[in-house]
Amino acid sequence: MVFGEHQMRAPNYALALALAEAGWNNSETARRINALSQERGHYGVAADRSRVSRWIRRGEKPRPPVPELLADLLTGHLHRPYTPGLLGIGPSHSVLIHLDPTEHRALTRNAAVAHLSTEQYAQVLLRLALTQRGEGRTGSRP
Incomplete structure (x- = not known):
């Protein structure tokens, strides 16, 4: 990201x-x-x-x-399957997110409270939002 x-x-x-x-x-x-x-x-x-x-x-x-x-x-x-994705070295799919300064400060502050990097915290939020809509790792579409 x-x-x-x-x-x-x-x-x-x-x-x-x-x-x-x-x-x-x-x-x-x-x-x-x-x-x-x-x-x-x-x-x-x-x-x-x-x-x-x-x-x-x-x-x-x-x-x-x-x-x-x-x-x-x-x-x-x-003796168990590994993929580049599981190892974190596969192709990445970046998302550009434009935040205003207030949103960025809130994201950074919440990430620190959760003991995560800002990127990790944003990934968690995005995955949670997609899972709640039924679009997470299942590959379903709206």
Whole structure:
């Protein structure tokens, strides 16, 4: 989501938890991605520990084919299905919301009370509104 002029990014906790469960540090994760990419013929992939760190700490998203490679690696290692979406590294669908200053202050204040980033809080509000209308994750339309 974009608020005002700035895109806000939160740490990628889903990816951090999956990598921790796998027991992989950033260097090991990069090594495994690079090995699988070579094996599959993706010779332009060059992951390194600092890049993996940015995916986790800054919520940056790797370019294809890395999201699929990483999901495949974790699926094989942890023996349960992972997708780029579940790991928070899939394609994003941004929404631009224009708020007046009063609305933005209220959103920021409520997010702080809920111990969430402003973006996370806005996502919760949007999902709640869609669920109440019956349009949440079910894919139904009005």
